[in-house]
Amino acid sequence: MMSLVLAMVWTRRGQAVTLALLSLFAVASAVASPAYLTAIDRAIAAGQIQTSTPAERSLVITGMQDARQDSGAPDFTDVGPALIELPGFTYIFGSSYPVIGLRPDDRNADRMVFRQDVCAHLRILTGRCLVGEDDIVVGTATARRLGLTAGDQVSLRFAAYVEMPRPQWVPDGEPRRLVVAGTYEVDDPDDVYWGTHGYFATLPGVGAAEPVFTGATTFNTTDHGLTDLSVDGLAGPGALDPDRLGELRAGLQGLIDKAREIGPSLQVNTAIPALLDRIDSGRATAHLLVPVLAVPLVLLACFSIFLAVGYGTEGRRPELAVVALRGARWWTRWWLAIGESLAAIVVGAVAGCLAGQLLVNAVAAARFPGVGIEEGWASLRYAPYAALAALAAAVLAQRRQLVSPVVTLLQRPVTAGRHRAITLDAVIVLLAVVSVGQLVITDGSLTGIGLLAPALVMLALALLAGRALLPLVTRYAAGALAAGRLAPALAGFQLSRRPGAQRLFALLVATVAVAGYATCAIDVAARGRVVQAELGVGATRVLEVEPVYRSRLLHAVRQVDPEGRFAMAAARLRNSDGREPLGLAVDSTRLTTVPTWPDDAPPSDEVARALRPEAPAAPTIGGPDLSVKATAAGIVKGKELRLNVSVSSLTGLGETKVALGDLRLGESVYRQRVDACEQGCRVNGFQLQVNGNVVGVTGEVTIESVSGGSSGLTDAGRWRMERHGRISATPEGLRIEVDEPGAMPEGAWAQPVDTPYPLPVGYAGGRPPGNVLTGLDGRTIAVTGVVGLPAVPRLGEHASLVDLEYADRLATDATPALLPEIWLNARAPADVVDRLTAQGLKIRSDTRSATVLSQLAEQGPALSLWFHLLAGGLAVLLGAFVLVLAAAVDRARRVEDLSALRVQGLRRPTMSRATLWTYPALVGIAAVTGMLIALAGWAATAWALPLAGVDPVQLPLPSWPRVLLLVGVTVLVLVVLAAVALATGRDLRRRITPS
Template identity: 90%
Template structure:
């Protein structure tokens, strides 16, 4: 019996090979999915590690110790055992304490620092590095500023900070004379070696920090007080092995737990868990996206086997009739019926196990070079299920032939319509509806039946399209016959009357739909990553700046780029508490040249003009000596008013709130020296305060002149006082009347009307409730919406946009900007950082949209879509194989029919049209229908796909693919399938007996 089955296989070896290939596809798809997920788990980890920041690859253990006091200070040896559990880390020991004596004043202290192997990370500008005791090295910029050179001796003392009677650093130990062995510079202050200690931080009004480095002996023997201790752990390649990330997380938790047990003085700070969380999130997303097309690929392969076996069985009906006629037992009849298919399917299944793994290996080697593939048998866990599904499809395709009587088997079928087939189609349609319903109910959770939604929707639509085909083709063929077009009529009737034509069409539609769905996912995700990288960053490059005054930020950027060609200053409004949209303040004069502007937004030029309309010039003073002549009256004892003035330097020297003291009755001149106004200042406003939390505050003051200038005090229309009183014009100057029964906890402000008021603002996500936003100084700011934006660059779809200079003029604080940034476009010069540093800005971080795009391309969503590309290609190949098999099975009967027609006078050109265009016409209709099916499936399910990167900003990401991309995919699929169809038609034409 076995030899008979093998003979049958050999006789129809073409069909057997095709069926084996289809089985190979089914099992290979089932193997490829877990194999690809295994590879992508490693690739996600490797990609995120490669693109991580130094802080995400390091840890720092900090503590405080005072050698003078036995305070039970932490001993780092207590965490030694936990550090051993972190293999692959290299550790750098460091310690520091404040010192004075290097600078001529004690307003600010320097840092005495010991850091292990520091000389290997310094560039010595003059002199030498540390060699013996009493050696120190100082920063080259500090040495130039203080007039120090290598070889000089300095007397340094440990310092402590006191606030009474005034903030100051005072001696906290015995002085010690030390020798400046050399001066240094640091090539890369952001190098992971320096950790997160802020050695080179720039402080407002102080300048760049350059610590004093010394050796271990000098550091420990110098008399000093409390010492900051640290151990920096730098992760090497072995520590971040993708296969050992779970062990790393457990070891970090153990280290943190050990530090907690030792006491609160010991802290472990690390961003490694955040990196691990991002890796886990990317892996989880990939495990959702890969099955989205792996499932339809397996179902499509089983459907192909069902169709192929059904076609093959139709061609073997006479054989099966003879077997049944001989009265063989049922198991023999079954074995002869399914044995041929069973042998081919099993052979294909075995080959599919190897093919699926090799295919993933090839893709991983090409796309993830150097990552490697984890060895093991885990990828084969679904192979038996896929093989069983293939066998079940084969048995199901032959179910009628196995039980039909001889008469039925000998009769040639003319139609494929059956009540059971209708029932099966109805069940699939119902399952598709249920799966989409679950997606909606669960909010897009790709679990359970919801994971099958894309596959079921496309399969259901393909089956419905197949059922709609036959009536349309029959009508067309009848019309062609009536019109005398015999070739198209014969081709049409061949399709409409051929058993299985409906399911063949449905299969072709489904294959194109899978390829189309994969194309949609790949194109939408790729464009979404571009949007995230460009709009999410805000510009081609964004430099985060150390804390700096807003006026200094604006001045520095405008000095570096006076024409506004490549740089723009930006800062945040202080409204990030969730009760109102995030706010971004930018130098809107550069809005048309620097930021990435969103599609669908009003032109950047129009928005810039609306945010920054013409406004009067701001009142200014010309030097550091501030003198205000004022006459006060109506002052109540115990409720004396105090006069403050908020000023901002015109040259970026800073901002300050100048306290002039209590107002005295009568005419007085109030004086104060303001160093920040050495090159001129802008007056932001006058503040009247009271001593203590008193109520019922009244009083009057007339400002007659400010630094001998009185012109801009003569017109009350140039000033505004929103609350707590009123202003008016007096002959002497500007009269301010305060009348506030509830007290003045924040003071009464009088500000110049040098900005539009309310402040123009552009909103994304609709106007907020009310007409107020929190300003740069944290106080309420009246605003008016001038434009609706689809998105604010960098902040997302629920944010506000204002002009930085106008918002700064409205602000009355003297605090540094919140998250100051410098945005750059692609035309920024290579030395832009050096230019900004020369203007007093210190760059904290440098984010580039290209870098972010690369990071997004290494996250789980992007990497998983390579499997979609693979699945789309395999789906089209499945359709091509089934098309070949259908033509091969159908060939004998069509040769017989058309040869008979040729004998009866059918012309050869007519016969050629009937043979050549039957399947190409089917393919053409299927390609268009399949792409429409893909779009319908995309509309129903794509909203649930996590295509964006991990923790995406609220941006208007694209949701539909580009028309040209879909059209190109349709043409490619059509060309491939049409080529196969034409080849089968040519083969059929050659076999027809000539007349």
């Protein structure tokens, strides 16, 4: 019996090979998905580790020790066992305490720092590094400022900070004479070696910090008290091995738990869990996206096996009829019926296990070089199920031939449609509806049957398209025959009357649909990553600046780029509490040249004009000596009003609120020196303030002059007072009347009208943010929405945009800007950072849209879509194989039919057209229909696909692929399948007996 089956396989070896290849496809698809997920898990981890920040590759254990109470060296031995559970880390011990004696004043202290192996990370410019006891090294800028050179001696002593009678550092230890061994510079203050201790941080008015480094002996023997202790763990390649991230997470948690057991004296700070969470999130996304097309690929392979076996069995009906006629037992009949298909499927399944793994290995080696492939048998876990599915499809395809009587087997089937098949199609359509319904109900959760939604939708629509094809083809063939066009008529009747033509068409449509769906996902995701990188960053390059005053930020950027060609200052409104949209303040004079502008937004020049209309000039003072002449009246004892003036430097020296003291009855002149106004200041407003717990405040003051000038004080229209009282103009000046029955913790403000008010605001989110927003100073300001945007660069679809200078004029605080940034376009010069540093700005971070794009390309969504590309190509090849098999099965009967027609007088050109264009016509219709079904499936399910990067900002990401790309892919698929169809037609034409 076995020899007979093998003889049957050999006789129809072409069909057997094709069926084996289809089985190979089914099993290889089932193997490729888990194999690719295994490879991509490693690739995601490697990519995220490679693009991580130093803080995400290190940990720091901090503590405090009072050296006068705790004897001995700093002790972290209690956490030692937990550190051992974190192999692959290099640990660096460090400690510091404040000292004075280096600076000539007591407003700021220096940090005495001991850090292991510090000399290997310092660049010594003069003198030498630390060698003996009493040696210290100081920063180059510090030495230059204080006139120190190598070999000088200094006296340092431990310091303590006190608030009264004024904030200052006072000595709290015995002085010690130390020798300046050398001066140093640090090439990279952000190097992971320095940890997160802020050794070189820059603060407004203080400048760049440069610690005093010394050796362990000097550090410990100097008289000192409370000391900062730290152990920095730097993760090496072994610690961040993609295969051991679970152990790393468990070890970190053990360390944190141990530190908690010890108590609050020890703190573990690390961003490694954030890195691990990002890796896990990317992997979870990949494990959703890969099956989206892996499932339809396996289903298509099984469907193709079902179709191929059905085609082959139809061609073997006479053989099966003879077996049944001879009275063979049922198991013999079944074995002879399915044995040929079974042998081919088993051989293909075995080969598929190897082919699927090798294919993924090749793709991973090309796309993820250096990552490697995890060894093991895990990728084969779905191979048996795929093989069983292939066998089930083969048996199901032959079910009628296995039980049909001899008479039925000897009849020649003439139609493809069967009423009993309607039930199966209806079930698939119902499952598609249910799967999409689950997606909607679960808000796009790709779990359960929802994960199968793309596959079921495309398969259901393909079956419906196949069922609608035959009536149309039959009608067309009948019309062609009536019109005397024999070639189209013969080709049409061949399709409409061929058993299985409906399912063949449905399969071809489904293969094109899978390729089209993959194209949609790849294109939309790629363009979405560009939007995230460009619009999400805001500009080609964004520099985050150390805390700096808003006026200084604006002035510095305008000094570096006076023409506004490449740089723009930006800061955030203080409204990040979630009660209102995030707000961004930018120098809108550069809005047309610097930021990345969202698609479908109004032109940037129109938005700039709307945000920055003309406004009156601001009142100013010309020098550092501020004097205010004012007359006060109606002051109640115990509720005295204090007069403050908020000013901003015109040359970027900062903002300050000048306290002029309590108002005195009658006319007085209030004076104060303001260093920030050395080169002129803008007056932001006058504040009348009382103690916070005082209620029922009344009184008035008339501001007659400011630094000798009236500054428009006699024109009440140039001033405004929103609450707690009113203003009016008198011949003497500006009268401010306070009448507040309740409390006024923020004071009563009279501000100049030097901006449009309410402040114009651009808004994203569909509607204006309301009548008020939280301003740069945390106070509410009146706003009016003037222009709608699809998104605010960097902040997304729910945000507001205002002019930075106007918003700064409305602010009355004297604090640094919130998240100050400098946005740069591609025209920024290479030395732009040096130019900004020369203006006194300290760059904290440098974010480039190109870097973000490369990071997004290494996250789970981007990497998983390479499988979609692979699946799309395999689907098209699957369709090609089915075409070859269908033609091979049809060949004998079509040769018989057309040879008979040739004998009866059918012309050869007509016969050639009928043979050559039957399947190409089918392919052409299937290609167009399949791409339309891909778009329908995309519309129904794509909204649930997590195509954006991990934790994306809400941006107007593209949701539809480009039309020209879809047209190009359709043409490419059509060319491939049509070439196969033409080749089968030529083979058929050669076999027809000439007359």
